Amino acid sequence: MKKNLLKLIALVLLATPAPGAHADMVPKRSVLNSGMVLLTSEQRALPMVALELIIDAGSRHEAAEQAGLANLTSKLLTYGTKKRSALQVSESLDFIGAGLSSGAGENVASVSLTILKKDLAVGLELLAEILTSSTFPQGEIDRQKQAIIAGIRAQEEDPGAVAGKAFAAALFPQSPYGRPVEGTEASVKSLQAQSLKDFFSRYYRPNRSIMAVVGAVSEQEITQALNQALHGWSKGAASAAPAAPSNIGGLQTLRIEKDLTQANIILGHAGVPRGHPDYYALQVMNYILGGGGFSSRAMDSIRNERGLAYSVYSFFGADKSHGSFQFVMQTKNESAQEAVRLALEEIRRLREQLVSEQELNDAKNYMTGSFPLRFDTNRKVAGFLAQVELFELGLDYPNRYGALVAKVSREDVQRVAKQFLQPEKLITVIVGNQKKIAAK
Amino acid sequence: MLRRRFGLLLGFYVFASSPGLSYAEPVQEFVLDNGLKVLLLEDHKSPSVTFQVWYRVGSRNEKDGKSGLAHFLEHFLFKGTPTTGPEEYSRIIAKNGGRSNAFTSTDMTVYFATMSREKIFIELELEADRMANALLGDTYFEPEKKVIQEERRLRTEDNPASALGEVANAVAYTVHPYRRPVVGWMEDIQNLSRQDLVDFYKLYYAPNNAFIVVTGDFSTSELLPQIKAAYGKIARGAAAPKLSVSEPEQRGERRVTLKKEAELPVIQMYYHAPNLKSPDSFALDLLSVVLAGGRSSRLHHELVYKKRLAREIDADYSAVSVDPTGFSISAQLLPGKDAAALEREIDRELERIKNDLVSDKELQKAKNQVEAAFIFAQDSIFGQAMKIGYYEIAGGWRQMESYLDGIRKVNRDDIRRAAKKYLERDRRTVGVLIPTKEKNQ
Numbered sequence: 001m002k003k004n005l006l007k008l009i010a011l012v013l014l015a016t017p018a019p020g021a022h023a024d025m026v027p028k029r030s031v032l033n034s035g036m037v038l039l040t041s042e043q044r045a046l047p048m049v050a051l052e053l054i055i056d057a058g059s060r061h062e063a064a065e066q067a068g069l070a071n072l073t074s075k076l077l078t079y080g081t082k083k084r085s086a087l088q089v090s091e092s093l094d095f096i097g098a099g100l101s102s103g104a105g106e107n108v109a110s111v112s113l114t115i116l117k118k119d120l121a122v123g124l125e126l127l128a129e130i131l132t133s134s135t136f137p138q139g140e141i142d143r144q145k146q147a148i149i150a151g152i153r154a155q156e157e158d159p160g161a162v163a164g165k166a167f168a169a170a171l172f173p174q175s176p177y178g179r180p181v182e183g184t185e186a187s188v189k190s191l192q193a194q195s196l197k198d199f200f201s202r203y204y205r206p207n208r209s210i211m212a213v214v215g216a217v218s219e220q221e222i223t224q225a226l227n228q229a230l231h232g233w234s235k236g237a238a239s240a241a242p243a244a245p246s247n248i249g250g251l252q253t254l255r256i257e258k259d260l261t262q263a264n265i266i267l268g269h270a271g272v273p274r275g276h277p278d279y280y281a282l283q284v285m286n287y288i289l290g291g292g293g294f295s296s297r298a299m300d301s302i303r304n305e306r307g308l309a310y311s312v313y314s315f316f317g318a319d320k321s322h323g324s325f326q327f328v329m330q331t332k333n334e335s336a337q338e339a340v341r342l343a344l345e346e347i348r349r350l351r352e353q354l355v356s357e358q359e360l361n362d363a364k365n366y367m368t369g370s371f372p373l374r375f376d377t378n379r380k381v382a383g384f385l386a387q388v389e390l391f392e393l394g395l396d397y398p399n400r401y402g403a404l405v406a407k408v409s410r411e412d413v414q415r416v417a418k419q420f421l422q423p424e425k426l427i428t429v430i431v432g433n434q435k436k437i438a439a440k
Numbered sequence: 441m442l443r444r445r446f447g448l449l450l451g452f453y454v455f456a457s458s459p460g461l462s463y464a465e466p467v468q469e470f471v472l473d474n475g476l477k478v479l480l481l482e483d484h485k486s487p488s489v490t491f492q493v494w495y496r497v498g499s500r501n502e503k504d505g506k507s508g509l510a511h512f513l514e515h516f517l518f519k520g521t522p523t524t525g526p527e528e529y530s531r532i533i534a535k536n537g538g539r540s541n542a543f544t545s546t547d548m549t550v551y552f553a554t555m556s557r558e559k560i561f562i563e564l565e566l567e568a569d570r571m572a573n574a575l576l577g578d579t580y581f582e583p584e585k586k587v588i589q590e591e592r593r594l595r596t597e598d599n600p601a602s603a604l605g606e607v608a609n610a611v612a613y614t615v616h617p618y619r620r621p622v623v624g625w626m627e628d629i630q631n632l633s634r635q636d637l638v639d640f641y642k643l644y645y646a647p648n649n650a651f652i653v654v655t656g657d658f659s660t661s662e663l664l665p666q667i668k669a670a671y672g673k674i675a676r677g678a679a680a681p682k683l684s685v686s687e688p689e690q691r692g693e694r695r696v697t698l699k700k701e702a703e704l705p706v707i708q709m710y711y712h713a714p715n716l717k718s719p720d721s722f723a724l725d726l727l728s729v730v731l732a733g734g735r736s737s738r739l740h741h742e743l744v745y746k747k748r749l750a751r752e753i754d755a756d757y758s759a760v761s762v763d764p765t766g767f768s769i770s771a772q773l774l775p776g777k778d779a780a781a782l783e784r785e786i787d788r789e790l791e792r793i794k795n796d797l798v799s800d801k802e803l804q805k806a807k808n809q810v811e812a813a814f815i816f817a818q819d820s821i822f823g824q825a826m827k828i829g830y831y832e833i834a835g836g837w838r839q840m841e842s843y844l845d846g847i848r849k850v851n852r853d854d855i856r857r858a859a860k861k862y863l864e865r866d867r868r869t870v871g872v873l874i875p876t877k878e879k880n881q
Contacts, residue, residue, distance in 0.1 A: 094809060
């Protein structure tokens with residue numbers, strides 16, 4: 001359902017909450033000689049390993065005229081090294097049934113590997129080749145540019161993506177956080193091989209990286225293997241903490257014409273960074289507003305009572321330097337105005353009235369109780385551990401999470417609603433058949 | 441083909457378990473006196489339990505003019521019982537730290553929750569209540585109908601590829617109910633009445649037309665008595681009507697086009713193929729992997745990478761269904777490329793695999809991919825429960841156990857023979873999405 005372009009933000013939201021279910025989920029942390037932070041959690045139930053590597057090489061490091069550089073660089077990682085052509089890379093992976101993918105968000109680039117334990121050495125060798133000797137062949141760059149441009153076109157067919165893009169651009173104008181990570185057709189076309197090589201060499205460095213490894217491998221074994229495989233990966237310059245977007249868009253309505261049966265609507269504005277002291281109170285408040293699925297007020301009012309939408313939800317996404325609030329729904333063109341009115345009404349109600357004791361407790365009980373369910377696979381645990389490190393939540397975060405949520409009161413919920421739900425700043429994006437939307 | 445009450449479509453591939461590569465306890469089967477089957481798989485690697493109730497009813501069981509009924513009923517079964525208020529079910533599960541949902545497909549309707557070991561009894565009892573005591577209250581009928589119409593707009597009408605799939609499917613089948621969309625045609629949804637739902641519920645929701653699947657961190661000795669206590673008291677229902685329809689053999693290619701506001705053309709090819717009841721299903725599974733499993737697969741390498749015609753291409757074969765379904769190939773074009781040219785190139789690749797044997801290495805690669813995916817799939821207890829349920833619906837869960845053996849036995853000749861036999865032009869339907877960019881002014 002998360003079709004917005006603030007992909008990393010959405011990811012963070014999903015991976016947020018956390019009490020400790022399994023004692024052994026608490027990882028071991030070390031810093032390798034190369035400066036890379038390594039988090040490991042040994043899980044022997046299956047003969048497989050999930051590895052998640054995140055690198056401080058997101059689109060926030062690119063200039064506006066080079067929009068798409070971080071993304072293109074990350075995509076090319078699996079398309080050629082000094083030893084292997086693109087086809088040899090994919091043949092090697094497919095022959096062992098392993099999954100290796102790479103991509104970039106605004107803050108970080110990431111490489112994910114899922115592999116059978118017996119093939120781990122093969123996987124690490126390939127990973128090391130990618131990180132130390134990617135070659136960025138011109139033919140592959142051209143191919144990837146064509147694929148990315150096709151992807152940008154394909155997004156035009158996805159009304160949720162169109163709305164998300166317009167929202168981000170309006171909220172964070174002139175900022176990398178307001179630009180699509182994949183760039184524009186024009187900016188992607190103009191990217192040069194040398195820029196990719198420079199970006200790679202500058203940002204893909206172990207001291208800018210966090211790796212989480214979860215599965216049938218001990219800390220000692222993986223540390224040794226990584227020290228050996230990655231010995232040629234050398235430190236680079238450290239970089240400053242990400243700057244928050246300096247320019248925030250204010251109250252406005254954007255209407256985008258598409259021949260659709262439904263209006264795709266986003267209402268939203270800026271939120272808070274992940275480290276904000278009110279982060280947990282906001283998550284509780286948002287659960288009651290629209291984050292809690294069938295337990296939320298938005299679902300009750302807009303879907304259950306009136307049948308206006310199939311999908312309606314809200315979220316506070318939080319990144320290192322900034323965040324956003326979005327209220328998202330789809331309804332037939334003719335009901336768009338009514339749905340917007342109802343959304344505003346729910347926002348108003350949360351600001352003006354205390355939530356009930358029961359709503360508060362239900363929200364908190366869900367958030368703490370469902371925590372372990374979110375990390376029920378090796379892959380999910382690996383992603384979570386990398387995020388815990390990225391956001392500096394501390395290894396004991398799973399154990400502290402329950403208390404962070406428990407202390408939120410009804411008064412806190414109203415206070416953060418008043419402060420962080422800001423009708424006077426709402427950006428409204430409506431993608432759909434504007435004639436039908438306007439008729440009434 | 442799945443329609444869920446809320447959330448994303450389930451995207452995982454169903455792989456079966458087999459001795460030797462299965463890392464959990466074996467599945468245990470129990471049958472209560474009222475005919476309710478219970479399938480339990482203990483797996484203690486993560487601290488949660490998935491509890492699912494599967495009903496042997498889906499869009500396959502609907503009549504013409506009543507499409508969408510099974511799916512509508514699934515939505516409507518969240519409107520309460522004498523002891524659980526409307527929409528209370530989801531709230532009760534959530535405030536106990538659980539996650540719940542439901543979905544409907546051609547062959548089944550499934551309700552489920554994932555919760556901690558201490559709380560799973562709550563779901564167990566709520567599902568027993570839903571099986572026997574749904575109120576299907578009138579008040580909620582019209583609003584829920586609107587919700588379902590919004591769901592159809594969201595997922596089908598405003599989604600070009602899925603709109604194409606719907607019309608192509610309606611042409612690929614002439615007689616068999618698989619020709620109808622699970623969510624239902626808009627007109628049919630509009631015409632359904634509350635009485636239709638009540639009748640359908642009475643006919644199909646009974647312990648002898650359902651089974652329970654539980655996977656995860658529970659103990660059978662604790663859970664089984666709880667299941668017996670909650671479900672054993674529900675009376676056996678009349679036997680659900682048996683449906684026996686077979687699609688007549690297709691003689692000649694069918695073609696369908698859809699014009700819609702979109703950016704890139706899409707091609708979908710749909711070949712009739714047998715399901716898991718045929719020994720050819722293993723070869724067909726591997727054929728789909730050779731054609732489109734990974735970047736080095738034939739279709740991907742030739743048409744996405746080398747010839748640069750398609751943005752993406754996929755081959756899909758779903759053996760795990762009640763009646764024979766199909767083998768499909770679908771592709772989205774790169775901008776400026778010609779759909780007819782891509783179709784010719786796909787055909788060229790299909791001719792090649794029908795005429796020449798795949799290499800030993802290619803076959804081994806496909807088998808390795810299947811085995812690795814089989815192990816990765818065990819990472820999720822929810823995924824394991826889904827796999828058990830799918831097999832049980834389609835032909836019995838025990839068929840999972842012979843799956844990998846079946847795969848391992850496939851040789852190069854089998855692949856060529858299956859390709860020749862089933863990827864025949866006269867047995868296929870080709871759908872093409874033609875993008876228009878007219879705007880409503």
